[in-house]
Amino acid sequence: MAATVLPVHGVGTMRVVRATHASSAALVAGLAATALAATLPLWAPVDSASSWMRNFVEIACYLIFAMMWNLLAGYGGMVSIGQQAFFGLGGYAMLVLGNFAGVNAFVAVPLGALAAALIAVPVSFVAFRLAGGYFAIGTWVIADVFRLSVANVAAVGGGSGTSLTALRGIAKATRETSTFWLALVCVVAAIALVYLFLRSKRGLALLAIRDNEVAAESQGIDVRGMKLAVYVVAAFGAGLAGALYFVGNLRISPDAAFSVNWSAFAIFMVVIGGIGRIEGPIVGTLVFWLLNHFFSDYGTWYLLGLGTLAIVTTIFLRQGLWGFAQQRWGWSLFPTQRFLLP
């Protein structure tokens, strides 16, 4: 465990330690699991491999979207119900690049994310006029504007959407495997990006802003700039998830791409798992996916249950499942805190 040694008045020296035993073990386990998963297409039987990979891509999209929503809300202090705007924009940008500009669809995924991030800048000029609950609904309106606007563009199929033609001609197995690997890379990259960002000085600044904006500003932190940075990064992540989703799905439509359900799912995943913690969205996504897998056939009752679960968790278990574990037992797999030890 890397540690910085500090002289402390009256005590001698103390070490500043970041990792916990659990986190070091988790890092090793995580790397091993990732390596194993990457080789999945090579050793798994064809039929189940296909469905496992498709499921994984879907989970990956949920996870990336949830992590970015968590970054925005938990660390940036901006609760948004409109991140689906960038999810959809990422998807459509990828489609446009792939179908019309002849770009390789897999390369178009990060490009689509980039497009979403660029659009986030002018959007922020409008969205940042609002705060708190009204900011949340305002972002929803903005997402709806994108939905309605795209639905009026005939070139991408208008209201009924269109198909991703750029991947035609590639064998199904190759396409599925490539998508799977891309999803794996995106997930790892997203987790690494968020983790490293939060551990850095900028991450500390973000926490300061979240706790007390005025105080942070008086310490010389560029609040406005940091919020914009987080908003753009979150948009990039949402766009990445969207582009990836529709590479996997092969068909896009405005209602699917810009649906508020994405935000609803993200909120659910993050709240159940624990807002503001990196492990939270991971736990929440797994819980959500499992619930989805076993209960989504129950349709409205399943959604009813989800809604009720979110309400009950917020009222009684405000820090979510992982937050509860962190407070109760001190668990931390992605420690961003610094501990003082003798």
Added chain:
Amino acid sequence: MMLDVLLQGLLLGGLYGLFALGLSLVFGVMRLTNTAHGDFIVLAAFAAIAGLAVLAPMLPAGIAAPLLVAALLLPVSFGFGYALQRWVLNGTLGRDPLPSLVVTFGLSIVIQNLLLETFSADPRSIDSAGLSTASLALPGGVAVGALPVAILAFAVAATAALQWLFGRTSIGRSFRAVSDDREIAELMGLDARKVYALATAIAFVLIAAAGVLQAMRTTVSPADGPALLLFAFEAVIIGGMGSFWGTLVGALLLGVTQQIGFRLDPGWGIWLGHLAFLAVLVVRPQGLFPKTVG
């Protein structure tokens, strides 16, 4: 032609005003954003529809039936809103907007799916016994529907009533005091939890009225809630926060903008309304008529 668009827009705006007043009231008093606001309006509409069906044998014919059911619904909504705020939403209030957002969002999903299970996805409406087809002739040879005019009149009356309540009664004084400084208001002897509950109760009366009128004017289906929320919200922002008359004017402007959009192309009505909202947000973020309430 333009006059017709304008009139239709104003009449539509009247209903949007009813949607928006409740939202404005609750946000003004306790900074609570109820994302299930639209869904509660739809819930009220379906409650009225169910009430009409269940009580049919006992009800008089014609327009009196829905009015009677509405009259029964209003006090029930008052109590429901009071209980909801007092025992569910009060606990979510605070500096962090997330808990109230998540809880109300969860409520939105629960309501939509409950309605879906109970009523199916088919659009329903309330038969207003000819009121929706009756029309009034205005000078200049223009005719307007009687029901929309009634709705607009009701919206104006509701706005005036709220303005009076806030400005001239001790309840209104309590609302404003609690909104200005909750801690000091409690130092004066107020129980903020009860004051908040009362505010939401009043908002729910407006929600119930809006729901019944919406179902009379057009159809309602379980998934309509979010759209109504967005209209209410846009009206509040365009009009300016903290003023009920401002909210009504914002609603009227939204109605007119949407009507203009509808006339240009059926798919553009809501979109144009969104653009107007964004334009106001960019050019004059405090809204057109901002001021503190009262």
Added chain:
Amino acid sequence: MSALLETAGLTAFYGDAQALFGIDFELRAGEVAAIIGANGAGKSTFMKAITGLVKAAPAQIRFDNVAIGGLAPAQIVRRGIALVPEGRRLFASLSVEENLRMGGASGRRGPWQLERLYRLFPILAEKRGQPSTSLSGGQQQMVAIGRALMSNPRVLLCDELSLGLAPIVVKEIYEAMPAICAEGMTVAIVEQDVALAQRVSQRVYCFQEGRVSLRGASTELTRAQISAAYFGT
């Protein structure tokens, strides 16, 4: 004669930070006590603890021999303790008269009504319909005092009446004190101006870093004693 209001070992926290470390204080009926001390000594925290804005343990605060620590502010004002808060904290969207009327929300009956307040502070009668924020600092202080009096308290707590006001305005405000105390009102004031505090009170408490460092009759305490207690030397 037992005290009307007393605290025994009062402790108070802001989160994890302790602000009061065991305050013993007593206020006898009809007297005026002054609390002095440097910034951050805990004077305002003390008043907030008594009025329920800061949590305290039940037995640590007794009013009329009843333990009131930890009760909600609304309950405490109904029992007869009113606070003129530091910085006035008037309701910004209410007019002068509406602010005063809010003071009566606790429903306590007594001699203090609007008309009597307007006789005490005539300038407020002139400005009764104006927004409270349009008044000068001194006039706002009068509104804050009036608002507290409207609850007809038995004990009036005044937190830093002179804060941010010119000396001549402070003088004008304190000139109202005799009228306020005329019918036996019990008053505790937090005051930065030590000489002023000694003049208007019968007893003085000096707070220093969350503890009482000196207590005594206003007329008997010397400059040197106060200075030592104030700065903790």
